[in-house]
Amino acid sequence: MPTARLGGSKTEVTALGFGAAVIAGLYRPVDEETASATVQAAWDAGIRYFDTAPHYGLGLSERRLGDALRDRPRGEYTVSTKVGRLLEPYDGVDAPADDLAHGFAVPATHRRVWDFSADGVRRSIEESLTRLGLDRIDLALLHDPDDHEEQAFREAYPALERLRAEGVVGAIGAGMNQSSMLARFVTDTDVDAVLCAGRYTLLEQPALGDLLPAAEARGKSVVIGGVFNSGLLADPKPGATYDYAAAPAELLDRALRMREITESYGVPLRAAALAFPFGHPAVANILLGARTGAQVEDAVTLHAHPVPAALWQELKAAGLLNAEVPTPCE
Template structure:
């Protein structure tokens, strides 16, 4: 792969190595469609076979179900030393009968600590590797006043190894990185073959600060996995012009014998700030396909061809 020319990267703030490919567990919490316990177990077994050890989760994924499944199923799958990131800022409120109820924001130190403690119980762990503040777009005052001091204390206590932010929009995320010493951030859907938003401010900033970047949503909610009519794009039905762009991207990749999914998964690594990509998986077949996409050899010529039509920013190519 062509090395990025988007500038050098400061030493990473992460105190551990983050695997290049991870699994996002929102599907295991029932995003879009329910996933059976059997399929969830098979998904994690396939991850073990593929050598995948990084798993991103959150209390909001299935009202705790994704975390509970990781807690139950990772060890039986053969994954005994996983890297796990979870999130805080939202508390689960079960109904009196114990069934899932409301999810409410809580950025207080008490709320952040309660969220993490509940996550650790569901995961069956004494610590997590990364704790992200989850979608704090509209809460800068609370983040500044209580949430950031809270996660720093949790890191000092050894309950988390690294702290950061997880958001869908790169502008507010960059503002938080500029103000706070984040070890790592997760940006979803804003650095893909169809969306370069994160390149304007977030990625250069993270490269300067040594903040590791995890990229999610590289398929833009499935469109770049299979650009078919009826596909979703960023959680909405795909517009016709965007579908046409995705199909053109697939056509260019096919001209070099490269699956579109392989280019989508590997594209973020053209920027030196990107440490890892997480892809949502709901089945063993999806894990196997995504692992193969991450390993597929992509010729430099394809990246340059994609740059000619605007799918890859030219500044990323040496």
């Protein structure tokens, strides 16, 4: 599988990455055996970039990913994790039964505490290293600093810079569901890469107005998550989700029209959605979550599906993509 280097760092990622939130019981339980087999399937498919976070399953994602990778040659894979949420044990009095309020079907053994202080960043990395069973993190990202912008720039980012200088982390950046603050990270700091979820997809491209041109100009890399817009581009139908809520009628109609065009070329809509972000030169990787090995294999097959240039041209002619949006094959 093709690889790309993140910004000016030595950290490399495969074109497809494995998002490990799902194997930590995202929305419904996943057993240990299934989680391990899913990571194995990703490895067998040539995926060598794995993304996790303390937030995912209250540390379960990191522990399961670390267990699954433990016997792999350390120089052959890249792991990213995130900082900004510390995990504190519940005192046993006010603890809920589970963590479904945060989207994870796991026991609520801990609570999340927002912390973008320098000490919090260092503590978060140390705890992640323990859960993962690693001695270094390849890519460390500030996780959802939307409501903590100034502390993230003033304290958390410099702490990541120090950890990078010490060799504890190989590359640094931020991961968010918006593009404007990520553009600020790219222009105002020395991040290597950023993770942008849901804001550069076949359906919508706000990141093209700020983040992506800034990243290209400064030689920074962008990892794209949420390419299916939380489900709408995977299977557009009544009841499909967009940004984790019911898709508005106009977006559903647009996705259905896109599917008509892609399928007229023998291309599944999901394959076009996976191919689309790579049309921009700043995009280094697409992250995909998977619950089973079969889902991993399906994603890799779709990623390899050829998409003719005429398909993108017809989407533009139909007004479903702006004429200036860069697409593969151009």
